[in-house]
Amino acid sequence: MSKSIAGFSKLSKSKKIDWMVETYFSNAEQAKTVLKQYWNTNEKLQNLHDEFIENTITNYYLPLGVAPNFLINDKLYTIPMAIEESSVVAAASKAAKFWLDRGGFKTRVISTTKIGQVHFMYQGNTETLQQYFSHIKPKLIQDANPITKNMQKRGGGILDIELRDKTNDIEGYYQLHASFETLDAMGANFINSCLEQFAKTFKTEALTFDAFSETEKDIQIVMSILSNYVPECLVRAEVSCKVEDLTENDNISANEFATKFVQAVNIAEIEPYRAVTHNKGIMNGIDAVVLATGNDFRAIEACAHAYASRNGKYSSLSHAKVEDGIFTFWIEMPLALGTVGGLTGLHPLVKLSLELLHHPSAKELMQIVAVAGLAQNFAALRSLTTTGIQQGHMKMHLMNILNQFEATNDEKLILTEQFKNQTVSHSAVVEAIETLRSKSN
Ligand code: MEV
Numbered sequence: 001m002s003k004s005i006a007g008f009s010k011l012s013k014s015k016k017i018d019w020m021v022e023t024y025f026s027n028a029e030q031a032k033t034v035l036k037q038y039w040n041t042n043e044k045l046q047n048l049h050d051e052f053i054e055n056t057i058t059n060y061y062l063p064l065g066v067a068p069n070f071l072i073n074d075k076l077y078t079i080p081m082a083i084e085e086s087s088v089v090a091a092a093s094k095a096a097k098f099w100l101d102r103g104g105f106k107t108r109v110i111s112t113t114k115i116g117q118v119h120f121m122y123q124g125n126t127e128t129l130q131q132y133f134s135h136i137k138p139k140l141i142q143d144a145n146p147i148t149k150n151m152q153k154r155g156g157g158i159l160d161i162e163l164r165d166k167t168n169d170i171e172g173y174y175q176l177h178a179s180f181e182t183l184d185a186m187g188a189n190f191i192n193s194c195l196e197q198f199a200k201t202f203k204t205e206a207l208t209f210d211a212f213s214e215t216e217k218d219i220q221i222v223m224s225i226l227s228n229y230v231p232e233c234l235v236r237a238e239v240s241c242k243v244e245d246l247t248e249n250d251n252i253s254a255n256e257f258a259t260k261f262v263q264a265v266n267i268a269e270i271e272p273y274r275a276v277t278h279n280k281g282i283m284n285g286i287d288a289v290v291l292a293t294g295n296d297f298r299a300i301e302a303c304a305h306a307y308a309s310r311n312g313k314y315s316s317l318s319h320a321k322v323e324d325g326i327f328t329f330w331i332e333m334p335l336a337l338g339t340v341g342g343l344t345g346l347h348p349l350v351k352l353s354l355e356l357l358h359h360p361s362a363k364e365l366m367q368i369v370a371v372a373g374l375a376q377n378f379a380a381l382r383s384l385t386t387t388g389i390q391q392g393h394m395k396m397h398l399m400n401i402l403n404q405f406e407a408t409n410d411e412k413l414i415l416t417e418q419f420k421n422q423t424v425s426h427s428a429v430v431e432a433i434e435t436l437r438s439k440s441n
Contacts, residue, residue: 009054017057048346064292064349065089066356069096071104072237072371079372080353081288086396088284091379092372098248098382102241105374107367110234113159114336116191116226118176118199124216126165129174132209133163136202140176143201144194151190156181158194176202179232184362186295186338188226195224228299229306230336237370238330239378246327252386258327260385261320265329268316275316278377279308282317282331285376289369293357294343294350300335307334318377331374335366394424401429411436 002023008016017035021028035058040046050056067089068078079096081089099105122129141148141158148157159179166173176198180191199221206212206219246254268278283304287297308317318331339362343350354360357368383389398419402412415432422428 013050013056016055020057045348052343052346062291064353067092067096067372067375069093069100070368070371070375071096071100072107072367074104075358077358077368078356079289079368080292080356081285081372082291082349083284083288085284086400087393088288088376090396091383091392092285092288092375095375095379095382098378099239099375102239102245105237105239105371107235107237107371109363109366110236110332111232112181112363113232114180114182114187114191114226114230115232116178116180116195116224118178118195118202118224119222120174120176120199120202121172121220121222122174122216123172123218124213126167128211128216130163131211132206133176135209136205137161139205140198140201144197147190147193147197151182151185154183156183161198182338182362184339185341186299186336186362188296188299189341191226192224195226199224228302228336230303230334231307231310233334233336233366234332235335235366235370236330236332237367237374238328239374240326240328243322243325243327257382257386258322261327261329261381262322264381264385265316265318265320269319270315272314275308275314278380279304279317281380282373282377284380285372285374286335286369289372290337292350292353293337293339293365293369294347294353295337295365296342300337303334303336318374329374329378331370331377333370333373335369337362337365337369339365391423395419398424398429401426402433405430405433407433 005019008019011019017032021031025031038058038061040049040059046059049059062082062084064080064082066078066080070077070079079092081092083089140161144158151157157180159181161176161178164175164177166175176195178191178195178198180187180194182190203219203221206217209217243258244254246257252260265278268275283301286300286304290297290300304317305314308314317333318329320327320329322328338344339354339360344354345351357365360368380389383392398416399412401424402415407415411433414436415429418432419429422432
């Protein structure tokens with residue numbers, strides 16, 4: 001029976017581990033060995049990782065791969081991807097190569113506005129509140145000046161603040177709905193600091209606003225927080241070519257491929273069961289680059305799916321058409337990313353990834369990430385509408401199965417060669433390993 005513990009966060013790392021392994025593990029020493037295997041011998045680097053979060057007990061590795069040959073607006077990129085799913089980097093590389101020979105990806109940032117809100121309760125006359133808001137708005141902006149002045153110097157800052165009446169949804173509920181330009185920063189800290197200052201000024205100044213009654217003066221701030229929903233921080237990425245240039249093999253005609261591809265996208269546009277999987281494939285590419293570049297993939301995910309539902313029904317983030325013999329495939333989605341602040345200046349692999357991408361601005365990174373999503377989606381739909389997904393997936397999964405059975409390097413060589421001409425399935429691989437091992441005994 002496990003027990004609770006007080007003051008855990010104050011224990012040293014080794015004491016935390018001792019408590020954990022002794023409380024939860026049948027073989028405490030073995031558990032410790034596993035944890036230690038993942039420690040970095042470079043003490044400085046290990047300390048850096050220890051301090052990213054609270055109660056660190058070890059590091060959790062993900063592979064960092066790269067997908068070369070991405071031609072984006074006529075510039076070549078090798079894209080870093082941190083992901084555990086075996087087929088993702090291979091699929092991205094394949095799609096990059098395919099479009100490299102067909103003009104590459106064209107991208108553009110549509111907008112870069114971020115949002116934050118102060119949620120508050122006010123019991124009283126709405127018009128008087130509007131009067132108060134108009135009166136106090138310049139002071140809200142002015143009081144935030146110590147927070148915004150550096151951002152302003154670089155061309156960003158607060159864009160606007162609106163008062164929003166939400167009393168039809170919740171009695172007495174209003175918002176200060178603010179928009180921001182945060183340039184190369186993702187901007188969470190900047191926005192939250194501004195909002196907390198707005199809230200303070202808004203509540204305090206109400207106490208001396210003459211037109212308010214005593215009850216009206218008592219504004220209750222519920223919370224001040226950025227919104228990860230940024231439908232006006234939008235990027236578009238596109239590929240297009242003549243339909244006749246679409247195929248590389250004889251199994252399917254270019255026309256048939258284009259038709260099936262567009263049908264597959266149309267299905268994802270109208271059918272939520274398919275749209276979720278379709279968008280999951282897009283997020284395979286997006287999250288991997290977001291993670292490699294030290295950005296917040298949870299924020300990106302939450303926003304992407306809200307955006308995919310913006311018309312009241314969950315739908316595809318990408319679109320495709322054939323018009324006048326031209327195949328066009330594109331994605332338009334919100335991506336709030338940063339290339340300064342947060343992990344970007346701290347994590348050595350994030351710094352390396354950003355250097356690999358030619359030190360992009362946030363706008364450039366938005367375009368690269370959108371391309372990774374579109375490429376991933378292209379690769380998935382290409383397989384799905386031609387060979388089926390399992391052929392490629394299982395080929396990549398082969399190594400996972402071999403590792404599960406602790407195959408030696410020699411066994412891996414023999415079996416990967418063998419499975420070049422044989423369909424990979426879990427049972428077929430197990431059988432092949434057993435046969436190989438019985439022969440060598
Ligand atoms: C698997 O991670 C992603 C796919 O299922 C995406 C799709 O179905 O479009 C292959």
